[in-house]
Amino acid sequence: MQPVRQPQHQRNPQLETLLQEISGLLGPAEQQVAARYRMPTHPVVLVMGLPRCGSTLTMQWLAASGRFAYPSNLLSRFYAAPYVGVRIQQLLTDPAFSFGNELHDLAASIDFASTLGKTRGALAPNEFWYFWRRFIPNIEPRRLTDEELAEVRSSEFAAELAALEAAFGKPLAMKGLILALNISFLDQLLDKVLFLHLRRHPFYNIQSLLESRERYYGDRAGWYSIKPPEYDWLVGEDPITQVVGQVVFTHQAMAADLAQIDAARQLAVSYEAFCADPAGVWDQLTGRLRAQGLDADWPYDGPDRFPDTNQVRLPAGDVQAILDAYRRFTGEQLAL
Numbered sequence: 001m002q003p004v005r006q007p008q009h010q011r012n013p014q015l016e017t018l019l020q021e022i023s024g025l026l027g028p029a030e031q032q033v034a035a036r037y038r039m040p041t042h043p044v045v046l047v048m049g050l051p052r053c054g055s056t057l058t059m060q061w062l063a064a065s066g067r068f069a070y071p072s073n074l075l076s077r078f079y080a081a082p083y084v085g086v087r088i089q090q091l092l093t094d095p096a097f098s099f100g101n102e103l104h105d106l107a108a109s110i111d112f113a114s115t116l117g118k119t120r121g122a123l124a125p126n127e128f129w130y131f132w133r134r135f136i137p138n139i140e141p142r143r144l145t146d147e148e149l150a151e152v153r154s155s156e157f158a159a160e161l162a163a164l165e166a167a168f169g170k171p172l173a174m175k176g177l178i179l180a181l182n183i184s185f186l187d188q189l190l191d192k193v194l195f196l197h198l199r200r201h202p203f204y205n206i207q208s209l210l211e212s213r214e215r216y217y218g219d220r221a222g223w224y225s226i227k228p229p230e231y232d233w234l235v236g237e238d239p240i241t242q243v244v245g246q247v248v249f250t251h252q253a254m255a256a257d258l259a260q261i262d263a264a265r266q267l268a269v270s271y272e273a274f275c276a277d278p279a280g281v282w283d284q285l286t287g288r289l290r291a292q293g294l295d296a297d298w299p300y301d302g303p304d305r306f307p308d309t310n311q312v313r314l315p316a317g318d319v320q321a322i323l324d325a326y327r328r329f330t331g332e333q334l335a336l
Contacts (some may be wrong), residue, residue: 003222006215009116019130023080030081030160037162039191042171043265043292044161045285048180049198050250051225052208054271055175056114057306058198059125061278062173064110067298069168071128073119079130082160086167093123112306116212125175131160132178141226143181143253154189161190171294180226181250183257192292193265196285197258200271202247203334204310206322209243211313226250240318244325264291275306312336 045068047055063070071082074093078085091097110124119125133139135157137148144152165172176195179186183195200208213220220239228234228249234242258266267288274281282300289296312319319336326334 003217006218009216019077019079022078026078026081026084030084030163033083034156034159034163037159037166038155039158040162040165040172041192042165042294043192043194043289044165044190045171045173045194045196045289046176046186047173047196047198048176048183048254050180050200050205050209050247051117051177052205052212053198053200054274055177055198056117056119056125057112058196058269058274059173059175060110060112060114060119061302061306063123063125064112065282065298065302067170067296068173069164069170070173071126071131071164072123073126074122076126076128076130079128080134082131083163083167086164089123090167112303116216127175127177129178135160136179138178141178141180142231143229144179144185149182149185152185158189171289171296177226181228181253181257183254184260187261187265194285194288194292195258195261195266197254197266197268198271198274199251199268201310202251202326203312203319203322203336206240206243206247206326207312207314209246210239210318213239213243228253240321241325244322245329248326248329264288272308272310275308278302278306279304 045062047058047062049055059070062068063072069086072089074089075082075085078088092103110121113120117127135153136144137151138144161172176183176186187193187195209224210220213222213224216222216224223231223235223242226246228246230245230249234245234249237245258268267284269281269284279300279302282298282302286296286298314322323334326332
């Protein structure tokens with residue numbers, strides 16, 4: 001039986017119908033705009049990592065800097081016409097287009113709160129999955145086969161990213177979780193890219209994913225988010241073994257992909273180091289961007305640190321089961 005989302009995580013059918021109507025109306029105009037573009041001029045920052053690794057916080061941090069274009073909750077409504085959506089967003093929220101403060105209540109600052117990757121606020125970052133799904137054959141994050149990769153509408157995808165970049169006039173940053181198991185494909189697709197690879201202490205990543213299952217479905221039985229190549233046999237295991245395998249095997253697959261990619265086009269950052277010293281991560285990030293030709297001599301003016309939520313919250317039996325499964329899969333003993 002398919003797991004059922006908790007009511008607060010279920011889709012709004014009225015919204016879905018309206019989005020389809022808007023897409024049908026604006027899609028043809030977007031095609032005309034996108035035809036003028038081919039490839040982003042600046043490096044595209046793609047935030048990669050397991051779910052619950054800190055990627056949402058990282059995107060909020062990038063968005064709050066003001067240095068990057070990014071898909072917002074408002075823009076996500078225009079997934080079939082993102083260039084048009086950017087122009088509408090600017091018209092409604094950008095102070096540069098203000099007149100008599102008529103719409104001042106629509107502009108909002110970006111905070112650092114979220115629920116299972118979902119942010120609140122019109123200008124808060126959005127995962128933009130509906131946009132990605134226009135070009136790729138998968139609905140959920142998993143590895144695409146060579147046959148499926150051949151179906152990806154690569155040139156249209158790159159052109160739409162270029163149109164977004166042009167509309168904002170800034171380098172683009174966004175989550176890439178939906179293709180996190182095909183990083184080498186994205187590397188070949190984009191002329192300039194920076195994979196910001198986030199990793200969290202495995203135990204706390206596992207713990208958070210177990211808690212996410214409970215919040216999303218009401219129990220631990222339903223699979224949540226990315227499916228590693230080993231999914232077909234993992235799905236028959238108990239929930240703790242499933243999630244440990246999800247974390248271990250997804251990380252291994254991503255690491256194997258990243259090992260084939262030029263070091264100048266990637267930056268590995270731990271969640272713990274990011275929380276402790278975001279300014280240091282900023283320096284590394286902007287250095288990588290400058291190495292790809294972007295004029296990113298930007299001083300850091302964000303938070304000095306972020307709260308680290310790595311605390312053991314599970315009962316002792318679950319903790320031991322996680323440690324045992326991790327050692328069984330990796331041969332390593334996790335230290336807490």
